[in-house]
Amino acid sequence: xxxxxxxxxxxxxxxxxxxxxxxxxxxxxxxxxxxxxxxxxxxxxxxxxxxxxxxxxxxxxxxxxxxxxxxxxxxxxxxxxxxxxxxxxxxxxxxxxxxxxxxxxxxxxxxxxxxxx
Amino acid sequence: xxxxxxxxxxxxxxxxxxxxxxxxxxxxxxxxxxxxxxxxxxxxxxxxxxxxxxxxxxxxxxxxxxxxxxxxxxxxxxxxxxxxxxxxxxxxxxxxxxxxxxxxxxxxxxxxxxx
Numbered sequence: 001x002x003x004x005x006x007x008x009x010x011x012x013x014x015x016x017x018x019x020x021x022x023x024x025x026x027x028x029x030x031x032x033x034x035x036x037x038x039x040x041x042x043x044x045x046x047x048x049x050x051x052x053x054x055x056x057x058x059x060x061x062x063x064x065x066x067x068x069x070x071x072x073x074x075x076x077x078x079x080x081x082x083x084x085x086x087x088x089x090x091x092x093x094x095x096x097x098x099x100x101x102x103x104x105x106x107x108x109x110x111x112x113x114x115x116x117x
Numbered sequence: 118x119x120x121x122x123x124x125x126x127x128x129x130x131x132x133x134x135x136x137x138x139x140x141x142x143x144x145x146x147x148x149x150x151x152x153x154x155x156x157x158x159x160x161x162x163x164x165x166x167x168x169x170x171x172x173x174x175x176x177x178x179x180x181x182x183x184x185x186x187x188x189x190x191x192x193x194x195x196x197x198x199x200x201x202x203x204x205x206x207x208x209x210x211x212x213x214x215x216x217x218x219x220x221x222x223x224x225x226x227x228x229x230x231x232x
Contacts, residue, residue: 037223043205045223091160102173103148103211103221107160 002027002094006108013082014116020067021077021111023092031098034068035105036077040088048090051075053097079113087115119144121210121224129230135196138227142189142210148172149191150221151183154205163206166191167213195229203231 003026013019025034036048051059051068058066063080079086092108095101122141130136142149151163162175166185183193189210195202205228209221 043226045207045209047220047222050220102167103150103165103209103219104162104173104175105150105152105160105209105221106162107152109159 002029002032002096002106004092004094004106004108006092006111008111009109010112010114012114012116013079013086015082015084017082018078018080019082019113021079021090021092021113023075023077023108025073025075025092025094027073027094029096029098031096033095033097034066034075035093035095036064036066036075037091037093037107038086038088039091039110045091049077082115084115084117087113089113121208121222123206123208123224123227125227126225127228127230129232130198131232132198132200134198135194136198136229137192137194138206138208138229140191140193140208140210140224142191142208143222146210146212146222147189148211148213148219149185149189150209150211151191151193152207152209153177154207154226155203160207163193198231200231202229204229 032053034051038046049061067076089110091110093105124139148167150165164174165172169185180196185191205226207226208224211219211221
C-alpha cells in the first residue's frame with residue numbers, strides 16, 4: 001500500500017515571499033502520479049499541480065512549482081510571490097498509473113499555510 | 118460547464134439513522150469517487166464508481182455503500198449512523214477511471230453531523 005507523509009502541520013509565510021511545503025511518499029510502484037491540492041476555508045478541493053513520475057522535468061504552474069526527487073520519494077511544492085489568497089490547507093496526493101490503475105487518490109494529512117500581510 | 122455538485126450541503130442526523138448523499142459529476146465524466154474527511158483521519162478513500170460498476174473500495178465497514186446510475190450520478194449511503202461518521206464527504210469526478218491525462222474535480226462536499 002502507498003503512504004503519503006506531510007510532517008509539517010502548519011507553516012507561515014510573509015506576503016510576496018517564497019515558501020516550500022514538504023511531502024514524502026512510500027510506494028513499490030514505478031509508475032504513478034503525484035499531486036498537490038489546495039483546500040481553502042470553503043472546503044472546495046482545487047488541483048494546484050500534478051507530476052508524472054516518468055517525467056524527470058519538474059512541473060510548474062505559474063507561481064507554483066515542484067521539486068520531484070523520485071529516488072528519495074520526495075515531492076515538495078514551492079509557492080513564489082505568496083499572496084493572501086494562497087492561505088489554505090495543502091494536501092499532497094498519490095495516484096497509481098498503468099495497467100489496472102483506477103482513480104483512487106491517497107492523501108497526506110495536509111499542511112495549513114497562513115500568509116501574513 | 119457546471120462543476121461537480123453535491124446535495125445536500127449540510128445534514129444533521131442522529132445515531133442509528135441512515136443517510137443518503139448525492140453527487141452529480143461534471144457533464145461527460147463517467148468516474149465518481151467518494152472520500153471522507155475528518156480532523157483525525159484526514160482524507161480517506163471510500164469507493165470509486167465507473168460506468169455503474171464499483172471499481173475500487175476503501176477500508177470502510179459495510180455500512181457504507183454506494184451506487185452509480187446510468188447518467189453517472191452517484192449516491193452513497195451510510196446505514197446505522199455512528200458518532201464517528203460525522204465528517205465532510207467529498208465527491209470527485211473524472212472523465213474515465215485511472216486515465217493517463219485524467220484530472221479529478223472535487224465537489225464542495227456534504228457536511229454530515231451525527232448527534
